[in-house]
Amino acid sequence: MLRKKICMLGAFAVGKTSLVARFVRAHSTGALTDKYHTTVGVKIDTKIVDTGDQSVSLAIWDMAGEDDFQKARISNLTGAGGYLLVADGTRSKTLDTARSINERVVQSFGALPFVLVLNKTDLTEDWEIEETAIRQLIDRGWRVIRSSARSGAGVEEAFTLLTQLMLR
Amino acid sequence: MMDDFPAPVAEFLRRMAIDHRAPAYLLASREGDLLTTGGSLDHYGLNGLTAGAPVEDQVLFLFGELPLGAESRSIPFVQMDGMPATDVHLFRGDEGDWIILLDASESERNQQSMQQISYDRSLNYERLEKEIRKKEILLHCIVHDLAGPLMGIRGGFELLSLTETLSEQGRELVQIGLRQSTRQETLIREILQAFASEIEQFEAFSIDPETAPDALAAAREVIAVLLPAFERHNARIRLDPALNTNAGWKVAGEKTRLERIYSNLIENALRHSPAQSTVTVGLHDEGEQVLVTIDDEGPGVPPEAGAALFQKFSQGKSGRGKIGLGLYFCRMTVEKWGGAIGQENRAEGGSRFWFRLPRPEETSEGAE
Ligand SMILES: Nc1nc2c(ncn2[C@@H]2O[C@H](COP(=O)(O)OP(=O)(O)O)[C@@H](O)[C@H]2O)c(=O)[nH]1
Ligand SMILES: [Mg+2]
Numbered sequence: 001m002l003r004k005k006i007c008m009l010g011a012f013a014v015g016k017t018s019l020v021a022r023f024v025r026a027h028s029t030g031a032l033t034d035k036y037h038t039t040v041g042v043k044i045d046t047k048i049v050d051t052g053d054q055s056v057s058l059a060i061w062d063m064a065g066e067d068d069f070q071k072a073r074i075s076n077l078t079g080a081g082g083y084l085l086v087a088d089g090t091r092s093k094t095l096d097t098a099r100s101i102n103e104r105v106v107q108s109f110g111a112l113p114f115v116l117v118l119n120k121t122d123l124t125e126d127w128e129i130e131e132t133a134i135r136q137l138i139d140r141g142w143r144v145i146r147s148s149a150r151s152g153a154g155v156e157e158a159f160t161l162l163t164q165l166m167l168r
Numbered sequence: 169m170m171d172d173f174p175a176p177v178a179e180f181l182r183r184m185a186i187d188h189r190a191p192a193y194l195l196a197s198r199e200g201d202l203l204t205t206g207g208s209l210d211h212y213g214l215n216g217l218t219a220g221a222p223v224e225d226q227v228l229f230l231f232g233e234l235p236l237g238a239e240s241r242s243i244p245f246v247q248m249d250g251m252p253a254t255d256v257h258l259f260r261g262d263e264g265d266w267i268i269l270l271d272a273s274e275s276e277r278n279q280q281s282m283q284q285i286s287y288d289r290s291l292n293y294e295r296l297e298k299e300i301r302k303k304e305i306l307l308h309c310i311v312h313d314l315a316g317p318l319m320g321i322r323g324g325f326e327l328l329s330l331t332e333t334l335s336e337q338g339r340e341l342v343q344i345g346l347r348q349s350t351r352q353e354t355l356i357r358e359i360l361q362a363f364a365s366e367i368e369q370f371e372a373f374s375i376d377p378e379t380a381p382d383a384l385a386a387a388r389e390v391i392a393v394l395l396p397a398f399e400r401h402n403a404r405i406r407l408d409p410a411l412n413t414n415a416g417w418k419v420a421g422e423k424t425r426l427e428r429i430y431s432n433l434i435e436n437a438l439r440h441s442p443a444q445s446t447v448t449v450g451l452h453d454e455g456e457q458v459l460v461t462i463d464d465e466g467p468g469v470p471p472e473a474g475a476a477l478f479q480k481f482s483q484g485k486s487g488r489g490k491i492g493l494g495l496y497f498c499r500m501t502v503e504k505w506g507g508a509i510g511q512e513n514r515a516e517g518g519s520r521f522w523f524r525l526p527r528p529e530e531t532s533e534g535a536e
Contacts, residue, residue: 005232012287038287040280041245041253041272044229059231064245064283067290076243079232091294126298131393131431138396 001048004166005059005079006159009072009105010086011097012038012065015119018149019086020045020062023159026152039064042076049163056163072101074108081166082113084158089118089146092128113165115143117158122148186270194267196223200234203264212269213250223267233258236265245276253277308360309496315356322349380528381423383458384413387449390430394438402443405434408450408461417451419458419525421505429501432494433462433521440466440519454524457507462521468513477511498523 008016017039024045043062048055061080066072077083085102087094098116105112116137118129138144143161147154173181192207192214202223209215217226224231229246240259247253253276257268325346328334334342391405398405407413419426430449437447445465452459469477478499502509507525514520 003231013291036284036288036291038280038284040276040283041247042243043247045249046228059228067287075241078241131397135393135396 001055001057002167003057003059004081004163005061006162006166007061007077007080007083008063008086009083009098009101010065011088011091011094012067014065014086014088014091014094015147015149016065016084016086017043017062019084019117019119019147019155019158020060022149022152022155023047024060026156042073047159049160051160051164051167054167056167058159058163066097066101071104074101074104077105077109077112080109080112082115082162084117084162085114086117086119087129089120089129090123090126092130092133095129095133113162113168115145115158115162115165117154118144118146119149121146121153122150189270189272192269194223194227194269195261195263196234196265196267198235198264200224200265202226207269209269211252211271212254213248229256230267234265236260245272245279247276305497309500311356311359312500315353315360318349318353318356322346322353325349377418377528380418381421381426382417383419383426383451383460383525384411384417386423386426386430387451387460390427390434391449394431394434397435398438398447401438401441403438403441404444404446405438406446406448408448411451412453415453417458418528419505420507420528421501421525425501429498429523430460430462432498433523436495437462437464437466437519437521440464442466445518457524457526459522459524463514463518464520465518468517468519469511471513478509 008020010016013036017037020043024047039062041064045060045062046057047060048057061076063072063076064070083105085098087098095118102114105114118134121127134144143165145154145158145161147158149155190208190211192205192209192212194205194209194217195203197203200222202217202219202221204219205214205217209217214227223234228248229243233241236258238260240257242258243256245253246256252271252273255270255272257270259266259268325342328342329339329346387407391407394405434447434449441447441464447465448461448463450461450463452461478495499509502523502525505525507523509521509523511519511521
């Protein structure tokens with residue numbers, strides 16, 4: 001079976017780990033607790049994705065988030081076929097972080113397939129990222145998916161879309 | 169450097185630094201096949217590796233890593249099910265690519281708990297900041313609203329003071345009322361001035377036909393931006409087909425804030441739109457003024473809630489959030505520009521949000 005490595009990139013606490021948990025262990029609801037447990041280093045999981053015409057075995061590198069003091073470890077993308085860039089829709093500055101991480105990835109690895117995931121859509125009342133900002137990114141050719149690791153909405157789609165992009 | 173140390177010291181240091189970290193190694197050929205292994209591989213769940221076969225097929229976290237470049241590399245705190253947190257070091261030697269594994273579970277735990285505290289604090293801080301921002305806006309709105317009735321009161325006193333039929337004492341009392349309400353107005357203006365940045369946004373608007381925003385262009389802009397959101401909800405958004413797109417639709421105001429008003433009202437309409445329904449944005453020529461309407465096919469607003477819709481504390485049944493404040497903001501801005509805003513339930517069902525703004529004419533009417 002074809003194998004691909006992908007990375008989860010983004011600011012801290014945007015939901016990278018929760019998205020992977022939701023995707024990899026879709027049926028174990030217990031994995032999604034409210035208690036926040038931040039990731040140090042990388043956590044690697046595997047999952048087989050069926051894109052319709054091909055099955056791909058994904059090695060998912062869930063990485064520590066980026067903060068003011070610690071940049072995301074871009075070198076962990078070595079050998080990766082693509083990445084999910086995750087932002088938290090209720091914290092608009094995490095979209096800035098995603099943009100800046102992406103710039104650094106492109107500098108080091110060139111243009112890899114990626115999907116921007118705007119997570120936490122279940123928190124509509126606190127949503128901050130404006131449609132205009134999203135529109136601009138789409139106009140620049142970015143693939144954008146809204147997701148909720150809480151409800152599961154958009155999660156499968158994000159990983160599947162990235163896989164399809166990597167197969168092109 | 170350790171070469172200079174007496175053997176027992178070097179040995180002691182080596183044990184202290186490494187032994188409790190279950191060191192293990194793998195050696196891969198330049199082609200990426202496994203040559204040899206050693207150390208506590210079973211500590212990492214790596215039993216029964218096959219020499220001669222590709223390493224990346226056998227060790228998940230080495231997928232895509234080999235062959236190495238000239239630079240050595242390390243990947244701190246690699247975690248997988250069935251493996252302790254592991255520091256992975258990779259470097260190139262004459263024999264091939266070396267991969268060193270060291271147990272890092274202890275320092276991972278330490279780092280994790282420190283990081284956790286720091287992130288929890290940052291998140292709390294962000295939440296508080298957001299809450300304060302909301303409160304500030306709300307406070308500004310409230311203070312602004314307090315000024316409204318005062319103008320009426322002062323006007324009333326002014327009229328009274330002009331009336332002949334007042335007694336001497338009556339006139340004096342009216343003067344006191346006049347003075348006090350003027351003072352109060354000044355006070356409120358001063359408080360509002362303290363929200364300087366917020367104020368600027370409200371003060372800056374144009375009644376000059378040259379720079380005033382075009383209500384139709386702004387509507388188009390916002391519709392284009394919100395179109396995907398409508399598609400996601402299986403709803404439609406359109407400009408009123410009967411709309412005269414060749415007429416001039418400039419209004420007093422400021423472009424960015426006008427678009428804000430549109431998006432507030434249209435997003436609000438979307439929020440109350442059932443699937444397959446249509447939201448229609450219309451512009452109507454009323455001579456000196458332009459009337460903008462946003463019609464949805466939702467359930468409408470219950471009459472008892474309608475009056476409170478644009479009030480400061482009206483935030484809908486859903487409780488907190490920006491919705492209530494959004495409509496309040498719309499009202500403040502529209503009124504600032506000399507216009508009006510409102511909502512009514514349509515006869516054919518659904519609700520109509522409307523606002524009316526003066527056209528940017530030579531007269532300074534509506535400019536405050
Ligand atoms: N409401 C909501 N909370 C979420 C969602 N995804 C993650 N969270 C919460 O956000 C916090 C951070 O999530 P985590 O996955 O650890 O973020 P990471 O640092 O990016 O890996 C946790 O408290 C999660 O429970 C979501 O879709 N909706
Ligand atoms: Mg995480």
